[in-house]
Amino acid sequence: MLKIGIVGLGTVGSSVVKILQKNKEIIKSRAGVEIVPAIGVARNLEKHKDLGIVLSDNVDDILEDDSIDMVVELIGGVETAYGIVKRALEKGKSVVTANKALLAYHRYELQEIANGQGFGFEASVAGGIPIIKSLREGLSANQILSIKGILNGTCNYMLTKMIEEGVSFSEVLKEAQELGYAEADPTFDVGGFDASHKLLILASIAYGINAKPEDILIEGIEAINEDDIFFAKEFGYNIKLLAIAKKEGNSVELRVHPALIKKEQMIAKVDGVMNGVSVVGDFVGETLYYGAGAGGDATASAVVSDIISIARGETTPMLGFKKLIENELSLVEINDIETEYYVRMSVIDEVGVLSKISSLFAKHKISIDSFLQKSIKSSGKSTLLFSTHKCREKRVRDALSEIGELDFVQEKPTMIRIED
């Protein structure tokens, strides 16, 4: 018998209890032992009295109880959770968590403290999709050439609505908030921060690289407007918030930003609140993983699968490497990223505008691939939409900064990277 203490009985925590109760028999057959949700810790005990497990509002009732074999941490946040998980490991308990922020900041310390004790965190990335296990076990023969993930359901829901129904960012945000897909303060999701935490976890498993959110490029979807949608449709693109990891030689790129991707790509077909992760390995080629990235039941499915793996006596190294890799990988500087770009700017209609802009692009050695001009006659303004051939990020940033200074340019030009 394996006795579990659950810290945090929100939607995920309650769902973990529900799964362990409803699927008790098949889980016992799969794990080889009975798995018992023995105690749950929450603030408001009254609210959970129908769960059918012992309740407490004191986490010590789990941590100090030697009969509890495993702690499931579902309170979120970084430092308090870190304290609880650390104490649990030091007490010889195994740990399962869904806490991406905890892992984004403390995964290497935790790996060291765990030191081979069971530590599951499948639920921290892409909810119910077993992407951690797939990357760590299923693709372990490969050098991972790239990961492109749609890891935030809120953003994907919003972008899908904007593209399919022409709804504006602010309208769709309001709708997402009403549906419970977006928080009252949506910054963590729409700003790309949530996706960045998940990307860092995947990057550790793929590359053994220890980066923090502060180290990487993170851009959100707030600036995307109807002109961008128009351009995307016109040229056969979809727009997705992508979490990207790429390796070339000893350099690794990690970045989160909206991207234009060709509609025919499998990852471009991941719509609505769903998550998807495309992984390219040097031998396996592209594989893709799709499913619900959030929600109590899907996330709890990942939590309980981790519990079962630990009950089975799992021996896979937490972050995928039994020994540290010797050759040091380095993160690519943001300025050194090379990709194609889509650029939007709003200008006053006057003679010589296009000539001045294109000479600035030329000066920065940026070559234009396609161009669209939308004039709004009555206003005397035009929107100019460009896409470029592959070039260094710094050139584009410099060019846009100079263009932004021109008298006839109405607002700061914006850009979206194009991923092929």
Add this chain to the structure above:
Amino acid sequence: MLKIGIVGLGTVGSSVVKILQKNKEIIKSRAGVEIVPAIGVARNLEKHKDLGIVLSDNVDDILEDDSIDMVVELIGGVETAYGIVKRALEKGKSVVTANKALLAYHRYELQEIANGQGFGFEASVAGGIPIIKSLREGLSANQILSIKGILNGTCNYMLTKMIEEGVSFSEVLKEAQELGYAEADPTFDVGGFDASHKLLILASIAYGINAKPEDILIEGIEAINEDDIFFAKEFGYNIKLLAIAKKEGNSVELRVHPALIKKEQMIAKVDGVMNGVSVVGDFVGETLYYGAGAGGDATASAVVSDIISIARGETTPMLGFKKLIENELSLVEINDIETEYYVRMSVIDEVGVLSKISSLFAKHKISIDSFLQKSIKSSGKSTLLFSTHKCREKRVRDALSEIGELDFVQEKPTMIRIED
């Protein structure tokens, strides 16, 4: 150091050696030990002399060598392979195989003989996609409600071509043979047998059910013609060869056949030679896995990932269950399947045809959902295309058998099941 003996050095075997050589360092970091392809057994040694490993044409050089820790079986076929694998296990060696036919017939005996020793077979289903690990580990918290797999790249390539380019079955088969996607005798692929072997393996992991190919419904794609394609397009369907497992109560349906599926479904978007598997769990909802289902490198990626899992000391039960489940599951009889159907028949244009046919449908309590008639004026013939509401398979079979006897019906009516 873990020493591997490889039996069979075809495209997969050579690729296994190549991966272990090229990715040696990262594999060592992930596995915690050096993995050495020590010896390869093949018929034509001359052909493999550049592989950089010891060669032999005698499998005893692997099986009788106590320094070899693991046997990788890549010769295919059932009985010879079974003999080799059994001997290897009895000698205390772990085993990795890509052999779906071996598993389709002998997986439960092999599980018993292995008795907890390492036994990997990820490569036997869907090539490079880690579907076995995903189902067995990543989704282990769930009751599996359904599996729908596109598990045969040859069929998927052919059906994609037929739908996208209007090419006929015989033309596209010829083309697939020229490209090396189809064998000279294509029956094993286009007849659905290959997919059925893979389905049986997945069904064991999902349900612990021990079925053989002879026990289940297997239909191929040979009868699909341009009228079926026309109907599919007209009503927003794609046509895929699906391997289907479904559980309701204690009954499990296992079947392989072409199916009409709505274009919007994620699995319908898996095109060309690619494979895809959609799995629905009671808590996780739908997850989908996509990638290359065949080819030396992709398949070898799965083989080597299994080798690494065993090197890491994997403890997951081979077929997903540590203890047998107590409640007996039973296979649903083919006649008792309930689904929607699409029916095609060719008739002579004369008064009363539709009335007679529809009265036969009514007699068998089959309710029509949609109907299309294509008349070929000069010939005096028509093709009638129906789709039905959900009904029992037996009703449709009986109705079609009676309809087939009618004077004005030109050839045996055919049907394709519709999966929603």
